[in-house]
Amino acid sequence: MAQLLALIFHLAAISYTLGFNGDSFELECPDECDCHYFRINWVTDCSESNLTEVPYDELSMSVYILDLNGNNITTLKAFPSDIKMRRLQIAENRLTRVDREAFKGLEYLIDVDLSGNNISYVDPEAFLDSRGLLNVELQNNPISVVEGPFLVSPTLQYLDLSWCNLSTINPQFFDNITSLTTLDLSNNPLNTLDDGLFDVLTSLDTLKVNDCKLTSINENIFSALSNLKNLELAGNQLTNTDWAELLGKLTRLQYLNIRKTGITSLSEDTFSNCTNLVTLILADNELRDLDLAATLVNSVNNLELLDLSNCKIKGPIAGEVFANATRLKSLYLSGNPLFAPDLQEALEPLPKLERLFLSNCGLRNLPDNFNVFDNLQELDISHNPLVNVFTKLLAPLEHLEYLNMGYSNLSYIGPDSFSKMTSMKRLILSGNDILSLEAGLFGNLTQLTTLELEFCGLKRPLNANAFFKNLTYMDLREIRLGGNPLVIPASGPIFPKQLSQVTKLDMSNCNISSLNIDAFKNTENITELNLAGNRIKSTDGSLDFLERLHQLNNLDLSNNNLTTIDPQVFVNNPKIHSLNLIGNPFICNCKIAEMWDWANMIKGNLEVLVGAKSAEKDIIVKGNKKKKHLFCHYNATQLRNTTLSVNKTVPGRRPFMKPRELTFANRTWAKYVRESGCEPVVKILRPVALVADLFDFRKGYTSTGASVMLILAVALGIATLMMTIRLFRRRNRKDVDTETNRKAR
Ligand SMILES: *[C@@H]1O[C@H](CO)[C@@H](O)[C@H](O)[C@H]1NC(C)=O
Ligand SMILES: *[C@@H]1O[C@H](CO)[C@@H](O)[C@H](O)[C@H]1NC(C)=O
Ligand SMILES: *[C@@H]1O[C@H](CO)[C@@H](O)[C@H](O)[C@H]1NC(C)=O
Ligand SMILES: *[C@@H]1O[C@H](CO)[C@@H](O)[C@H](O)[C@H]1NC(C)=O
Ligand SMILES: *[C@@H]1O[C@H](CO)[C@@H](O)[C@H](O)[C@H]1NC(C)=O
Ligand SMILES: *[C@@H]1O[C@H](CO)[C@@H](O)[C@H](O)[C@H]1NC(C)=O
Ligand SMILES: *[C@@H]1O[C@H](CO)[C@@H](O)[C@H](O)[C@H]1NC(C)=O
Ligand SMILES: *[C@@H]1O[C@H](CO)[C@@H](O)[C@H](O)[C@H]1NC(C)=O
Ligand SMILES: *[C@@H]1O[C@H](CO)[C@@H](O)[C@H](O)[C@H]1NC(C)=O
Ligand SMILES: *[C@@H]1O[C@H](CO)[C@@H](O)[C@H](O)[C@H]1NC(C)=O
Ligand SMILES: *[C@@H]1O[C@H](CO)[C@@H](O)[C@H](O)[C@H]1NC(C)=O
Ligand SMILES: *[C@@H]1O[C@H](CO)[C@@H](O)[C@H](O)[C@H]1NC(C)=O
Numbered sequence: 116m117a118q119l120l121a122l123i124f125h126l127a128a129i130s131y132t133l134g135f136n137g138d139s140f141e142l143e144c145p146d147e148c149d150c151h152y153f154r155i156n157w158v159t160d161c162s163e164s165n166l167t168e169v170p171y172d173e174l175s176m177s178v179y180i181l182d183l184n185g186n187n188i189t190t191l192k193a194f195p196s197d198i199k200m201r202r203l204q205i206a207e208n209r210l211t212r213v214d215r216e217a218f219k220g221l222e223y224l225i226d227v228d229l230s231g232n233n234i235s236y237v238d239p240e241a242f243l244d245s246r247g248l249l250n251v252e253l254q255n256n257p258i259s260v261v262e263g264p265f266l267v268s269p270t271l272q273y274l275d276l277s278w279c280n281l282s283t284i285n286p287q288f289f290d291n292i293t294s295l296t297t298l299d300l301s302n303n304p305l306n307t308l309d310d311g312l313f314d315v316l317t318s319l320d321t322l323k324v325n326d327c328k329l330t331s332i333n334e335n336i337f338s339a340l341s342n343l344k345n346l347e348l349a350g351n352q353l354t355n356t357d358w359a360e361l362l363g364k365l366t367r368l369q370y371l372n373i374r375k376t377g378i379t380s381l382s383e384d385t386f387s388n389c390t391n392l393v394t395l396i397l398a399d400n401e402l403r404d405l406d407l408a409a410t411l412v413n414s415v416n417n418l419e420l421l422d423l424s425n426c427k428i429k430g431p432i433a434g435e436v437f438a439n440a441t442r443l444k445s446l447y448l449s450g451n452p453l454f455a456p457d458l459q460e461a462l463e464p465l466p467k468l469e470r471l472f473l474s475n476c477g478l479r480n481l482p483d484n485f486n487v488f489d490n491l492q493e494l495d496i497s498h499n500p501l502v503n504v505f506t507k508l509l510a511p512l513e514h515l516e517y518l519n520m521g522y523s524n525l526s527y528i529g530p531d532s533f534s535k536m537t538s539m540k541r542l543i544l545s546g547n548d549i550l551s552l553e554a555g556l557f558g559n560l561t562q563l564t565t566l567e568l569e570f571c572g573l574k575r576p577l578n579a580n581a582f583f584k585n586l587t588y589m590d591l592r593e594i595r596l597g598g599n600p601l602v603i604p605a606s607g608p609i610f611p612k613q614l615s616q617v618t619k620l621d622m623s624n625c626n627i628s629s630l631n632i633d634a635f636k637n638t639e640n641i642t643e644l645n646l647a648g649n650r651i652k653s654t655d656g657s658l659d660f661l662e663r664l665h666q667l668n669n670l671d672l673s674n675n676n677l678t679t680i681d682p683q684v685f686v687n688n689p690k691i692h693s694l695n696l697i698g699n700p701f702i703c704n705c706k707i708a709e710m711w712d713w714a715n716m717i718k719g720n721l722e723v724l725v726g727a728k729s730a731e732k733d734i735i736v737k738g739n740k741k742k743k744h745l746f747c748h749y750n751a752t753q754l755r756n757t758t759l760s761v762n763k764t765v766p767g768r769r770p771f772m773k774p775r776e777l778t779f780a781n782r783t784w785a786k787y788v789r790e791s792g793c794e795p796v797v798k799i800l801r802p803v804a805l806v807a808d809l810f811d812f813r814k815g816y817t818s819t820g821a822s823v824m825l826i827l828a829v830a831l832g833i834a835t836l837m838m839t840i841r842l843f844r845r846r847n848r849k850d851v852d853t854e855t856n857r858k859a860r
Pocket of ligand 3 (some may be wrong): 290
């Protein structure tokens with residue numbers, strides 16, 4: 116009986132440790148890759164693994180997502196015929212062609228990402244077998260010339276051809292992809308677009324043709340695109356365009372971006388048919404002589420966002436410019452040389468305004484009538500040479516909840532500046548060389564939730580007397596101090612008691628090399644702490660400040676000078692669920708494996724370690740291609756030691772099947788842990804196996820000692836079981852990655 120029990124626990128321990136490496140390997144997984152479930156889908160992540168070819172024979176037929184981004188693959192062969200792959204990501208490789216052969220039989224394929232390769236030829240029939248194809252990304256390839264139809268796919272909806280060096284688009288190009296809803300042609304040297312080019316794309320919803328060196332555009336080019344909602348033509352020289360004719364047919368247009376298109380004048384009826392326009396971006400055009408009032412008068416009724424940044428608009432702006440724009444919520448006037456009195460008049464009819472951007476307008480003072488804005492939530496008056504005494508001007512903004520006075524050349528801020536702004540929630544003073552903060556400066560900001568003082572040249576974090584001594588700022592939750600050359604005292608807390616409610620603290624890039632153990636004594640309820648880009652080393656006690664932070668959820672220690680790290684330092688931070696250690700010069704040693712096991716087993720989720728495996732955001736289509744991984748480095752001695760085994764088999768770590776040579780020093784943590792031979796250190800598991808080993812099955816005797824051990828084994832076994840259940844419960848909760856819920860995201 117005892118032996119049987121022991122055997123059961125022994126087996127339980129072994130089977131559990133099999134999932135140890137953070138890999139799930141119910142299904143096949145290529146030697147060089149990491150595999151896991153994402154929701155219920157099998158992800159095979161071979162990204163940035165220095166592969167020169169696709170590991171065809173090692174793939175599971177059920178692979179749902181195959182990520183081969185960032186390798187050295189030059190050619191594609193045929194995939195196994197029964198493979199049910201839905202998504203193929205092979206961006207940032209060295210492919211030169213997309214041939215039919217390579218995609219033959221991929222009936223289930225929905226998404227293909229081929230961006231950032233060296234592709235010059237795409238077989239139009241390459242995706243003929245993929246009858247559910249929706250998304251193709253080919254941006255950043257030297258495709259250059261295409262003859263005849265580009266692709267044949269009756270289902271294709273999304274096509275990205277930006278940065279493809281296309282200089283012309285032939286008339287048949289879109290003939291067999293007529294279901295397209297989104298097309299991006301930006302950053303191709305097109306010069307011109309032929310008549311009727313888009314006529315077959317009647318479903319098109321979004322068209323981007325930014326930065327295509329267009330010098331003219333036929334006024335009928337969009338006449339068939341009656342469903343177009345979003346149009347971007349930014350960065351083309353379209354000075355002589357008849358915008359009224361061009362836009363006249365686009366009655367459904369909601370979003371129009373014609374930033375930097377060389378516009379100097381617009382006729383009064385330009386937008387008169389675009390009655391659904393919600394967002395209009397006219398920034399970076401020379402509209403100095405434009406009668407804005409006349410142009411906008413008919414079309415602005417539904418407008419919610421108007422961007423007129425950098426349009427060389429000089430005062431006086433006629434008073435009625437925005438007269439009919441009663442729904443306008445966001446107005447960008449940044450970069451125009453404005454004077455306060457003109458502004459005062461123009462803004463008068465906009466009581467609904469929520470966001471006003473007046474950055475870099477050469478303003479020396481502000482309009483007197485800011486009090487008309489009952490709804491103003493964001494005011495950006497950064498980068499203006501505001502004279503230092505502006506207390507009076509801002510004083511009426513009693514309801515203001517957001518104020519950005521960043522980069523405004525303020526070296527001194529009078530102590531009463533904010534005394535009336537008791538509604539203020541977010542105050543940004545970043546980028547001003549504020550040498551010291553006046554006593555009581557923030558005293559009356561009792562509703563403040565966020566204070567941003569980045570790049571202010573501050574040496575002391577925040578001195579107590581900037582706040583009222585008798586108050587605790589109950590709402591003040593976030594303080595951003597990034598980019599200040601802080602001098603951290605060798606002992607004692609660095610923040611005053613008034614800030615005890617702060618939960619989010621950004622002290623990134625502050626030149627910090629050490630923090631004393633009491634550094635956060637007055638702010639011990641911090642949940643998010645950003646210390647990225649400092650110089651914190653792995654010396655003894657350098658992370659002792661963590662001891663006090665029992666509520667810590669998120670810790671960013673990326674880009675510091677850590678060479679090694681021990682999971683033991685997080686023993687007082689039980690709530691930690693995101694730890695970013697990317698960009699530190701870690702040495703490859705068994706501490707890496709300990710951290711890995713800590714995340715995987717103690718925390719029960721490898722994703723706690725940012726960069727350990729592909730996170731959800733890396734798995735999403737059209738997302739960022741280059742992941743950041745956690746790396747460690749072998750030192751020269753280790754590399755030279757040719758006898759160093761890279762296949763020490765340790766129970767629970769997935770061994771490499773093919774021989775490997777240690778030729779380069781950089782290792783992802785995932786690979787290092789597999790090849791290291793480091794014993795799993797999770798103490799809860801080892802004793803179970805050990806205890807079971809103690810029993811001598813052949814003799815079958817049980818001593819008192821053995822009984823005690825058995826009880827221990829039972830207890831530990833139950834603990835193990837519970838952890839297992841927890842782990843599995845989490846997995847089962849995840850749902851299917853359907854197209855609909857993906858879109859919803
Ligand atoms: C690809 O190969 C080149 C040279 O062979 C090498 O410099 C480069 O680092 C490799 N890239 C990757 C992602 O392995
Ligand atoms: C990729 O592999 C080649 C040799 O196969 C090696 O020279 C190179 O350093 C490796 N690059 C990386 C980034 O691992
Ligand atoms: C492509 O479109 C053209 C014009 O609509 C049509 O004649 C041709 O049959 C299509 N080709 C395929 C392979 O569907
Ligand atoms: C605007 O719409 C009207 C009615 O739909 C149409 O007659 C007119 O031609 C359009 N304007 C332009 C410039 O296309
Ligand atoms: C625009 O505002 C003016 C008054 O400034 C008014 O006479 C006109 O009817 C308004 N136009 C529309 C389309 O609402
Ligand atoms: C702080 O705000 C209160 C209430 O708005 C006001 O009465 C008081 O004068 C302000 N304090 C200072 C120092 O301005
Ligand atoms: C706190 O002190 C300030 C000045 O230091 C004073 O104006 C305020 O009334 C005091 N508030 C309370 C609640 O005592
Ligand atoms: C931190 O939070 C706990 C529990 O909410 C509270 O008892 C404690 O006073 C807080 N610490 C500080 C410094 O406010
Ligand atoms: C990191 O630490 C090493 C020695 O431990 C030192 O030589 C190096 O200058 C440090 N780097 C920075 C950026 O502080
Ligand atoms: C290289 O690493 C080995 C093993 O971790 C260590 O014993 C040795 O001291 C290291 N050598 C250098 C130069 O850092
Ligand atoms: C080389 O590696 C082997 C295996 O890890 C080890 O036993 C040996 O001591 C190492 N030699 C040197 C010179 O580091
Ligand atoms: C690595 O170890 C595993 C398990 O013992 C074994 O199956 C595999 O063949 C070994 N690989 C090499 C290259 O020795």
